[in-house]
Amino acid sequence: MSLPAEPPPAPAPESGPPRPVTVGDRSPLPDVLRGLALLGILVVNVQDFAGFQEWTQTGVDRVVQVVTDIVFNGRSISLFAMLFGWGAAGLLVRHGSGLLARRLTVLLGLGTLHGVLVWHGDIISNYALLAFVLLLTARLSTRALLGLAGVLGGYWLVSGVMLALSYWNSPRVRSAGLPDLSPGMTYAEVVAGRAATFLDDLIGGSLYNGPWLIALFLLGAAAQRSGLLTRPHEHRPLLRRLAFWGLGLGLPLGVLLAWLNTQTSLAAGLIAIPVRMGGGLASALGYVGVVGLLTVQDRLGPLRAFAASGRVALTNYIMQSLIMTTVFYPYAGAQFGRWGAAPAVLLAIGVALAQLPLSQWMLRTWGSGPLEKLVRTLVYGGRR
Template sequence: MNLPAEPTPTPAPESGPPQPVTVRDRSPLPDVLRGLALLGILIVNVQDFAGFREWTQTGVDRAVQVVTDMFFNGRSISLFAMLFGWGAAGLLTRHGSGLLTRRLLVLLGLGTLHGVLVWHGDIISNYALLALVLLVTVRLSARALLGLAGVLGVYWLGSGVLLALAYQNSPRLRTAGLPDLTAGMTYAQVVAGRAATFLDDLIGGSLYNGPWLIALFLLGAAAQRSGLLTRPHEHRPLLRRLAVWGLGLGLPLGGLLAWLNTQPSLAAGLIAIPVRMGGGLASALGYVGVVGLLAVQGRLGPLRAFAASGHVALTNYILQSLVMTTVFYPYAGGQFGRWGAAPAVLLALGVTLAQIPLSQWMLRTWGSGPLEELVRTLVYGGRR
């Protein structure tokens, strides 16, 4: 992503306590992209909630899994991570390291509660911990951020490919990575299991995925430096290149991922990781290009509705976990392991689309989501 260089921004002097960005100050494009990312994240995460294995799907379930792999798997999470970096970089530029640190610590606490009390797949705590690295990037230009992201990304993807090659002749089968749930488990038993492994999972996940996630955060920070998402009309040529090259590379890699996910071997599972994330990044950049061009042309149409769910993304992300664990986990609906990809993805799509009018209602009624308001109060001390 070749962003034009700009003078390095420095935090403006503050005449009073820092204030959160208001609704009227927001550009719609980041919220639309974030809302679309939330849609894709739940479509992918429903596999973990519902407890099915990708490579065992057949018939309509397999067709749905192929669509998921080609258009969402690795794509939505890459887009979401870049937007997280974009938002953190903006906060750092406007208000400095102290306020960003407070926000990340609040999110770390909230993510920990989510990971222990609701769902083991929490990403908030992981993002909050790793995004502390952004504190040392405040004086880096967009070009420097892109260069550093490239080094980290190539290192992580290359390491994944080398690991897969080392196991190419292994007879072992891949593991699904699904939660260890059995019928009749109580909520207290599930929470106890998550609490026992949460810290190890957080540290292990941060060490393993850290270079890649930080690279995505840096790409988002570079977009913030250049104004790509807030002033897309100034970046039409770049948006066109992202759309063409991103989707031109990302969609074939999505097809390869779909094929790899039909294979039960350990080698296929290992090589699927860099294919998933490398292709996911390419497609995510392609989506930024396409949606950005639509925004410039004033042709977002129905996609603009996703701005509401993207505006209250934190509330919606946690709400998705609450709904899905209620349906599938043994202490509630007890459907874990009983659904294939097609009905599970249909449920995920329905939940995410239902969140759009719910988000619009929250914004009309309160101007924010309940968790966004909680974070704002803890970070800004209740000042409006």
């Protein structure tokens, strides 16, 4: 794949007090992509919220699980991570390392609160911790960022495949990694359990997934350097290649993932991890290509509604956790382990779509989401 021409050298950080990006500065493409990624993340996360195992689904539930694996699983989280890197790289260019470090510190604290008080599957703290690596990339070119991403991502994928092969003949059964939620557990008991394991989970997850997530952040930073998302009309050939090759590779790997998720062996569960993330990255790049071309052609249509959700992504992400734990966890709705894939995914889609008009209302009323406003205040010192 040929690279876009190198952009001019990045401008020096702005002088004077930093200010957040205003609505007039925004391109619709990143926000639409982020809003779509949020929907997909909830569709995948609802498996954990509801407490069902992928390989035990039958009938309509299995059909829904297969569609989830092909369309969303690994795809949405890869897209979200790349957009996180894209946003962090933009802050680094505009305001320098000090402000980016401050924002990552705030997000690390917020993610820790989310992970302990609301849901064990928090990704904000993990992203914020690993994204400090991006402070070292301010002077790297687009080509260097892509090369480093390729090295880290390739290492992680090969390591995952080798680990799976080492267990190929193992009789052990895969684990779903679901939280331990016994009926009747109180909120205090659930929080105490999460607090006891949060730091180990954060460090362990960062060490295991670190090379892959940093690779995704670097791809996002490369997109920021090249202007792929803010000036998509300048990158039509690249967008076409991303759409063709990304989906051409990602969809077959999604089918393979769906099959692996019907198998109960440990080896199948382990090989599903690199298949999920490798195919997820390919499909995510394909989605960037398709939505980017629609943006260039001014044919986003109903997809444009996802821009509002993408602009208040942090608020929506935390809101999703609050809603789902209220429905499924034992101290509230107590539906954990009682739903299959079909009703759970239907609920997830309903919640994500309901957030679209709610996001538009928040933007009309406050100009931002409440958590976005909080982060801005802590990072920018209340300056608008």
